[in-house]
Amino acid sequence: DSGVTQTPKHLITATGQRVTLRCSPRSGDLSVYWYQQSLDQGLQFLIQYYNGEERAKGNILERFSAQQFPDLHSELNLSSLELGDSALYFCASSVVMGTSGSNEQFFGPGTRLTVL
């Protein structure tokens, strides 16, 4: 158990709909990352928040948005869903820079999104 929790585990919805994925980081971690994993693309970085502020953006579509709340949990909002948005969505958390000088990220169990 990484200490990162994600809900829901599975989500099935229709094209054009909007969904919200939730993530709670490990206790003490200030940074939250969202990644998308599809069969053909592998794990792709979407966005990072640090202590409530957006820190970095990756390959995130304009239809997607995220935020981090004062209690440090994060939500990823996906709107106008398309079939191609079906994927596993992972949240990860880290202290940002560990004492070893590396950025160790710990992943949640993921949310499997199916768009029909």
Place this chain on the structure above:
Amino acid sequence: TQLLEQSPQFLSIQEGENLTVYCNSSSVFSSLQWYRQEPGEGPVLLVTVVTGGEVKKLKRLTFQFGDARKDSSLHITAAQPGDTGLYLCAGSPTQGGSEKLVFGKGTKLTVNP
């Protein structure tokens, strides 16, 4: 964009055999991590290497970071069926000022009893 290439993409071996998985890039990374992922679950961190030339051992797994911090390898000795899974390397880019990870596409390992 800093990319990581993993090879082989698929590997099927018999219990007791040794294997090596490679992770290569033309770019320098400040650190590199190896993860193992089971189907439908999140990646689990195995090790982090930071210093060029660094070697770390985790039981039967040996991880090495290249001297130039552009590549890494994972060697498994006497593989067991419990080692089956998707092995992912991920690097922290030196550019961009972000702590995001760049992932390779993974090596899917199957160890047959």
